[in-house]
Amino acid sequence: xxxxxxxxxxxxxxxxxxxxxxxxxxxxxxxxxxxxxxxxxxxxxxxxxxxxxxxxxxxxxxxxxxxxxxxxxxxxxxxxxxxxxxxxxxxxxxxxxxxxxxxxxxxxxxxxxxxxxxxxxxxxxxxxxxxxxxxxxxxxxxxxxxxxxxxxxxxxxxxxxxxxxxxxxxxxxxxxxxxxxxxxxxxxxxxxxxxxxxxxxxxxxxxxxxxxxxxxxxxxxxxxxxxxxxxxxxxxxxxxxxxxxxxxxxxxxxxxxxxxxx
Amino acid sequence: xxxxxxxxxxxxxxxxxxxxxxxxxxxxxxxxxxxxxxxxxxxxxxxxxxxxxxxxxxxxxxxxxxxxxxxxxxxxxxxxxxxxxxxxxxxxxxxxxxxxxxxxxxxxxxxxxxxxxxxxxxxxxxxxxxxxxxxxxxxxxxxxxxxxxxxxxxxxxxxxxxxxxxxxxxxxxxxxxxxxxxxxxxxxxxxxxxxxxxxxxxxxxxxxxxxxxxxxxxxxxxxxxxxxxxxxxxxxxxxxxxxxxxxxxxxxxxxxxxxxxxxxxxxxxxxxxxxxxxxxxxxxxxxxxxxxxxxxxxxxxxxxxxxxxxxxxxxxxxxxxxxxxxxxxxxxxxxxxxxxxxxxxxxxxxxxxxxxxxxxxxxxxxxxxxxxxxxxxxxxxxxxxxxxxxxxxxxxxx
Ligand SMILES: Nc1ncnc2c1ncn2[C@@H]1O[C@H](COP(=O)(O)OP(=O)(O)OP(=O)(O)O)[C@@H](O)[C@H]1O
Ligand SMILES: [Mg+2]
Numbered sequence: 001x002x003x004x005x006x007x008x009x010x011x012x013x014x015x016x017x018x019x020x021x022x023x024x025x026x027x028x029x030x031x032x033x034x035x036x037x038x039x040x041x042x043x044x045x046x047x048x049x050x051x052x053x054x055x056x057x058x059x060x061x062x063x064x065x066x067x068x069x070x071x072x073x074x075x076x077x078x079x080x081x082x083x084x085x086x087x088x089x090x091x092x093x094x095x096x097x098x099x100x101x102x103x104x105x106x107x108x109x110x111x112x113x114x115x116x117x118x119x120x121x122x123x124x125x126x127x128x129x130x131x132x133x134x135x136x137x138x139x140x141x142x143x144x145x146x147x148x149x150x151x152x153x154x155x156x157x158x159x160x161x162x163x164x165x166x167x168x169x170x171x172x173x174x175x176x177x178x179x180x181x182x183x184x185x186x187x188x189x190x191x192x193x194x195x196x197x198x199x200x201x202x203x204x205x206x207x208x209x210x211x212x213x214x215x216x217x218x219x220x221x222x223x224x225x226x227x228x229x230x231x232x233x234x235x236x237x238x239x240x241x242x243x244x245x246x247x248x249x250x251x252x253x254x255x256x257x258x259x260x261x262x
Numbered sequence: 263x264x265x266x267x268x269x270x271x272x273x274x275x276x277x278x279x280x281x282x283x284x285x286x287x288x289x290x291x292x293x294x295x296x297x298x299x300x301x302x303x304x305x306x307x308x309x310x311x312x313x314x315x316x317x318x319x320x321x322x323x324x325x326x327x328x329x330x331x332x333x334x335x336x337x338x339x340x341x342x343x344x345x346x347x348x349x350x351x352x353x354x355x356x357x358x359x360x361x362x363x364x365x366x367x368x369x370x371x372x373x374x375x376x377x378x379x380x381x382x383x384x385x386x387x388x389x390x391x392x393x394x395x396x397x398x399x400x401x402x403x404x405x406x407x408x409x410x411x412x413x414x415x416x417x418x419x420x421x422x423x424x425x426x427x428x429x430x431x432x433x434x435x436x437x438x439x440x441x442x443x444x445x446x447x448x449x450x451x452x453x454x455x456x457x458x459x460x461x462x463x464x465x466x467x468x469x470x471x472x473x474x475x476x477x478x479x480x481x482x483x484x485x486x487x488x489x490x491x492x493x494x495x496x497x498x499x500x501x502x503x504x505x506x507x508x509x510x511x512x513x514x515x516x517x518x519x520x521x522x523x524x525x526x527x528x529x530x531x532x533x534x535x536x537x538x539x540x541x542x543x544x545x546x547x548x549x550x551x552x553x554x555x556x557x558x559x560x561x562x563x564x565x566x567x568x569x570x571x572x573x574x575x576x577x578x579x580x581x582x583x584x585x586x587x588x589x590x591x592x593x594x595x596x597x598x599x600x601x602x603x604x605x606x607x608x609x610x611x612x613x614x615x616x617x618x619x620x621x622x623x624x625x626x627x628x629x630x631x632x633x634x635x636x637x638x639x640x641x642x643x644x645x646x647x648x649x650x651x652x653x654x655x656x657x658x659x660x
Pocket of ligand 2: 053183
């Protein structure tokens with residue numbers, strides 16, 4: 001049953017799944033997903049391991065299609081009102097506007113500056129002042145500017161885990177995307193760094209549309225406006241976070257949230 | 263009854279007292295076999311190096327400042343004349359010196375010996391080998407890195423690609439004399455050149471209007487030899503480059519692609535910079551291999567004897583006002599002409615000295631001197647490689 005109608009909508013969705021089936025070469029891992037993420041809202045994806053959260057997330061910037069035979073076999077994904085599988089969609093432009101942060105922080109072994117400037121340089125920006133500007137803006141947004149402004153030429157690998165992850169966020173937002181996808185962004189961090197990132201995510205929601213995957217229920221409650229619960233590739237429930245956690249409509253959701261899941 | 267393990271009696275004073283079981287004997291036996299094997303290798307290597315050092319160092323080095331035998335490194339090989347007078351004095355000299363000395367000695371001359379290739383120095387072979395290495399490593403790096411990038415980054419993994427890999431590995435096992443013959447057929451006799459007057463032996467000519475593309479080969483020259491050597495070291499370079507590319511974490515590529523980079527941008531900015539140190543390191547070992555091969559250059563580039571350096575040929579003469587830039591076309595032509603010359607090469611020179619001329623103390627001296635210099639060159643390449651690997655590892659760790 002498509003639960004997308006259950007959440008109240010005022011703004012047009014920035015990301016919208018319409019009946020999406022996704023398959024890797026041998027098997028289908030997402031079934032008939034209807035989901036939408038609104039502008040300037042944080043949407044959390046939760047569910048047991050292997051249920052397809054990462055796959056769903058990576059559908060939005062078509063990162064899954066690197067694998068042979070992996071494709072959306074049914075339905076459409078819309079980003080900013082455009083079907084991203086249309087033939088006139090340029091993958092590089094799509095990915096410029098849909099940033100992604102990975103589970104493991106993975107800065108390039110280059111300077112902090114070069115890391116943040118990477119996306120811009122790829123998209124042809126060479127002017128020093130524009131780059132400087134964008135790097136500062138991105139680092140400020142990622143609450144790193146004060147810490148790092150004096151050592152932009154330092155190798156990014158020398159930063160702490162939390163700083164590295166925030167640097168990766170800065171790198172992803174330097175190209176000024178509309179959507180920010182985050183796949184378990186805090187799973188490798190200690191509680192304090194996690195809190196910083198969570199705060200950051202809420203701040204980022206002012207400018208971006210954030211969709212993130214988490215295994216941490218409290219995190220979903222703390223950070224997200226909407227929560228989607230997936231199970232075995234199906235979207236079981238999707239709605240207002242508070243509503244979903246306090247008053248789940250589906251039995252499956254309830255047992256998952258209670259931890260009495262089999 | 264079930265087999266119960268026999269409980270040996272335990273000595274309360276030392277519960278860990280050794281038991282002389284078969285296992286222990288085997289253990290020490292295996293250890294000694296392995297140790298001896300290693301020792302044999304180490305001692306043989308040491309013996310070779312020592313032998314060469316003892317015999318070659320006195321030739322290439324000298325007791326006084328600058329502690330190297332400058333003439334040996336800066337002169338071309340020539341015929342050595344050894345003149346002995348009736349008092350038993352021995353004078354070593356070259357052709358020109360020989361006449362003057364004989365004149366001076368007059369009737370006092372007892373005998374004169376000539377030993378080919380053993381006089382002068384080995385500048386010619388050093389220069390030739392350097393040029394061959396430059397061409398071959400340039401060509402092999404370009405082809406090798408290109409195909410390694412294709413194999414590891416672009417090609418989808420299937421049976422065909424696996425077969426290509428297997429073929430490349432097999433290429434490494436081809437005897438080098440086969441590469442020599444291949445080079446003779448492919449580069450010396452058939453490779454295409456632009457010329458206005460194609461030779462009759464050209465297999466195929468393609469008139470282009472302003473000039474003709476003639477498949478007449480490049481002749482015996484640095485270019486032919488360098489290309490042949492490139493194919494000898496290609497498997498090494500491809501395999502090593504592929505390993506280096508694969509050692510770059512997959513996440514770098516994913517991150518780059520997720521930021522909207524095309525595949526080539528990703529390779530250029532997020533993969534190659536981190537693979538380059540390794541690629542360069544392993545290609546230095548390729549240099550050592552290319553420098554040492556004899557068979558591939560025997561038919562394609564090397565001469566036993568040549569009394570001129572590649573750039574000492576009669577060149578297209580420049581007008582009087584020649585400055586470096588005014589006649590860049592001619593200058594480029596003159597530069598390229600260097601590579602269409604045949605050369606001497608160190609390994610081939612050593613072979614000539616050791617096997618193609620009658621052996622005596624003078625030829626042996628030249629021979630060990632060359633081997634010593636050669637060994638030093640290869641050893642310093644290997645040292646550079648190790649040093650580079652160390653310093654770059656430290657810089658590009660992730
Ligand atoms: N490249 C791939 N090829 C084939 N199958 C894949 C591939 N990647 C993922 N899968 C499969 O798709 C299913 C969903 O995987 P996915 O990574 O989306 O799960 P997930 O919900 O993110 O799990 P986790 O919480 O452990 O990260 C799994 O059964 C997985 O085995
Ligand atoms: Mg996942």
